[in-house]
Amino acid sequence: MTFLRGFFPWIAYGAVAWASWQWAALLGLVIGCVVLYADRAEGLSPSFRVLEYGSLVFFAGITVLAFVRPDSGLRTYDGALSSGWLALVTWGSMAARRPFTLAIARRKAPPEVWRTRLFLRINYVLSAAWAASFTFAAAGQALVTGHGLGLTAMISIHLSAFVIPLRFTASYPERARARFLEKAGGHPYVQEAQPA
Template sequence: MNYLRGFIPWLVFAGVSSAGWQWGALAGLVAAAALLIADRAAGLSPGLRLLEYGTIVFFAALAAVAFARPDSGLRMYGSALSMGWLAVIAWVSIAVRRPFTMGIARRMAPPEVWHTPFFRRINVVLTAAWALSFTVSALAQAAASAYGWHLAFSILIQLAGFVLPARFTAVYPERARARFMKASGTRADIQGGLAS
């Protein structure tokens, strides 16, 4: 469930947008800033907060546009834009060798495993799964908006965009650990904290 914490601003945006997309963007911005402040107060490394900083940039820009032009055609593409931006954050975090899931995983894994190649590899795979899901969801949301599909389709796309990678995140680290242990003969007592 720690993985979902970073997406709270996006869920707030989705929920509050029914009252107006500008209010959803502002609420998402406030939620993102509050989470980042809480992380900083907890002493979490700012270098692994790409998701949080990217979220603030997105909602600040979206709020500015939405308040300046509440009737903008972009309003119809809010879901596609948000999923697309999340995809950009995820792909960029892999490209700069700081997969966004590492910041989340460090909340659950002991410090002695944070710099191991295995921990990094698991987080690259997890981040790639999220990035792929966000990319496909953004394209599907854009199609749903362009062709005027029923709102129910948009909601299902949005849910699938989060539920599928969340499910993968829940099962992949254990499977990867089991394969690693089998291949290397690593003792069970030292493998437990390699990733979460």
């Protein structure tokens, strides 16, 4: 559940958007604020809250648009827009050397491993998997909407965009550590990485 916490605003938005674009956007914004506040209250570093800040920017913009122009043609493409924005945020987090999964991984891993090469590499790979998934989802959702392929296709793409990388996230770190141990024959977090 910890991993999904940053996605709560998106899940709520997706669940309500079919009924009301405006209220779904506002709900996403409010939940995004609550999640960020809870993270700050727990003392989590704001510099690693890339997903949460990216979510706030998206939902603030969509909320304004949805209330000012409720008939906007962009509403039709809200699935592709949200996946595209998530792709942009996740790829951007990697470009900024702050893969968005670092914030989540730091909750589970002890501080002494946070700056190791293996820990950082695992998080770059995980973030890339999520970014690729969101990129493909955005393209797929735009095609489904543009060609009128229906709600079932849209829901399938949307669910796949979360389920596939979530399953990869659950299994990849252990496999990566096992491979590292096999190669190095030592502790999986021995090498310290360059400062991020």
